[in-house]
Amino acid sequence: MGVCWIFAKMRRMAAQRTLTGTILKRDIMRMMLVWLIWESTFGIFSRGEITKYKAAAEPECNSIDTHFYSINGDDTLGYSKVNYKRSSMDGWNLTSQKLIDSFPLDSIKQNYVRQVRDCIFSAIQPTPFKSAVTLAAVSKEVVEDLFDLDVSITKTKEFIQFVSGAKVLPGSISLAHRYGGHQFGVWSGQLGDGRAHLLGAYVNRHGTRWELQLKGSGKTPYSRDGDGRAVLRSSLREFLCSEALNYLEIPTSRAARKLVDFVIEQHFPLINATGSNKYLEFFSQVVTDTSYLIARWMSVGFAHGVCNTDNFSIISITIDYGPFGFMDYYDPNFVPNTSDDEGRYKIGNQANVGRYNLDKLKKALNPLLEHKQQLLAEQILKGYPGLYQAKFVELFKAKLGLSGLDDSDEFLIAFLLKLMEDTRADFTMTFRQLSEIYKQDLEVKSISKEYWALQDLAKHKKFSHWINLYLLRLKSNAIDSDDARRIRMQSVNPRYIFRNWMAESAIKKAERNDFSEIHLLQKILRHPFTKQAEAEEAGYSSRPPPWAKDLRVSCSS
Numbered sequence: 001m002g003v004c005w006i007f008a009k010m011r012r013m014a015a016q017r018t019l020t021g022t023i024l025k026r027d028i029m030r031m032m033l034v035w036l037i038w039e040s041t042f043g044i045f046s047r048g049e050i051t052k053y054k055a056a057a058e059p060e061c062n063s064i065d066t067h068f069y070s071i072n073g074d075d076t077l078g079y080s081k082v083n084y085k086r087s088s089m090d091g092w093n094l095t096s097q098k099l100i101d102s103f104p105l106d107s108i109k110q111n112y113v114r115q116v117r118d119c120i121f122s123a124i125q126p127t128p129f130k131s132a133v134t135l136a137a138v139s140k141e142v143v144e145d146l147f148d149l150d151v152s153i154t155k156t157k158e159f160i161q162f163v164s165g166a167k168v169l170p171g172s173i174s175l176a177h178r179y180g181g182h183q184f185g186v187w188s189g190q191l192g193d194g195r196a197h198l199l200g201a202y203v204n205r206h207g208t209r210w211e212l213q214l215k216g217s218g219k220t221p222y223s224r225d226g227d228g229r230a231v232l233r234s235s236l237r238e239f240l241c242s243e244a245l246n247y248l249e250i251p252t253s254r255a256a257r258k259l260v261d262f263v264i265e266q267h268f269p270l271i272n273a274t275g276s277n278k279y280l281e282f283f284s285q286v287v288t289d290t291s292y293l294i295a296r297w298m299s300v301g302f303a304h305g306v307c308n309t310d311n312f313s314i315i316s317i318t319i320d321y322g323p324f325g326f327m328d329y330y331d332p333n334f335v336p337n338t339s340d341d342e343g344r345y346k347i348g349n350q351a352n353v354g355r356y357n358l359d360k361l362k363k364a365l366n367p368l369l370e371h372k373q374q375l376l377a378e379q380i381l382k383g384y385p386g387l388y389q390a391k392f393v394e395l396f397k398a399k400l401g402l403s404g405l406d407d408s409d410e411f412l413i414a415f416l417l418k419l420m421e422d423t424r425a426d427f428t429m430t431f432r433q434l435s436e437i438y439k440q441d442l443e444v445k446s447i448s449k450e451y452w453a454l455q456d457l458a459k460h461k462k463f464s465h466w467i468n469l470y471l472l473r474l475k476s477n478a479i480d481s482d483d484a485r486r487i488r489m490q491s492v493n494p495r496y497i498f499r500n501w502m503a504e505s506a507i508k509k510a511e512r513n514d515f516s517e518i519h520l521l522q523k524i525l526r527h528p529f530t531k532q533a534e535a536e537e538a539g540y541s542s543r544p545p546p547w548a549k550d551l552r553v554s555c556s557s
Helices: 097-102 140-146 151-155 157-163 232-247 257-267 278-299 347-368 371-382 384-399 409-423 427-436 439-443 452-457 463-475 482-490 500-510 516-525 533-538 546-550
Strands: 006-009 023-025 033-042 121-123 133-135 175-177 180-183 186-190 196-203 209-215
Touching: 133 157, 140 151, 151 157, 232 500, 232 516, 257 278, 257 347, 278 347, 278 371, 278 384, 347 371, 347 384, 371 384, 384 409, 384 482, 409 427, 409 452, 409 463, 427 452, 427 482, 439 463, 439 482, 500 516, 500 546, 516 533
Parallel strands: none
Antiparallel strands: 006 033, 023 133, 033 209, 121 175, 175 196, 180 186, 196 209
């Protein structure tokens, strides 16, 4: 038995980000995404001999050629030219050498579906589209801030060829990753990148290393029955959700010793790489970070949808967006995935599934641990529920504007959630409207129609009782004006989330080659905590339309 976790890291506590968003093939609407992963390597699998495969590339930390950076004004201010954006892709190179040197490659070079053995990666080229493609959306911040490219480059033929898999840059050896995992609680054997190609790494002007991966870029040895492409619907959902979570600040056979050592060295710099307890410290950090990530999901009403072990990140970022969903009304049994008949991955069970996945990781690490360390690892895992609960309470206290310590806080939070469940009150807007309404209006129970979620909540016979407890608790805050409370709460309670009905609306337009709503959503979701006129006009903070209540998605949507 084995376990696969995805090893990937991003700046800040951000979600996985997309560079180009969508590439639309006009006839059959197949899509391609470019995923941006910082210093990512994947999986835990059997060891094998390293296949020599040299890429024609410069070292990863080569000096930056400032000749290709545009200067947008007076260059006499003393700023280094490396602070500017590259105006051409000439000389903009990737390298795959670090992974190739570190891990065994598939000795079979032919690209056909099969059981792959004794390696971590297969060197496989993307399959370009035969017909013309159109760039539907791009993340300007990613292109310019992470990859040092001026966004105008995205309009060039060279860039379109690159992100659609038709052009390979110097130094790039595209790799498909071999991994396995537990899916819906059952070991599934070989899975792997069936429609993705890792193009290589780029070190930007800030010295940060990012890896680029195409998705929907053609078949690999791991494609099974798939065609290697990604459909329009799921691609748009992934792109916009990755953007949404980033701006919401929501930040993988037996384990081969060499692989775990690599991961510790690359992603856990505070762990002593030569220490006798490094694997135990590594597991402890993953347990903590996983508990915090899931608590953050819960704080914004996010259900991942498919929390299989191969969809969890060892460094606790949100990856593999499939049939995800943000709750409309509060329901701990919310299941966004039509394929999850038993509700294994319902939103209220995500923390439990996190512990299950951590247990599988612990079992994979056991061969690297001495007997005493294995017992300690078990104790660390037993501490997971407490870590999760503490973070959950911390986040929800902030959502309610509570400061200081009070033994009644957990009850106050649970009481509110129960009222929300009973009245089917909107999760996002209940907390947001509590952050916008004035305390004096709550005191006299004066709730105007603009606070529609609170009006729903107020239908509960125990609403007044909860309000009285809440107001009493607010009085115990340190010196704090009501305006300060409102500002503080609005900074953690989003007004806009990426609801399923918004995705559906954008998808329907995109299927007609109208990408306007994609661009609007990109703009709005960059600032989810700030009231925006365009978002209000589009109804993004209004009660969801009646037709939205029947929307659900599957693993293929």
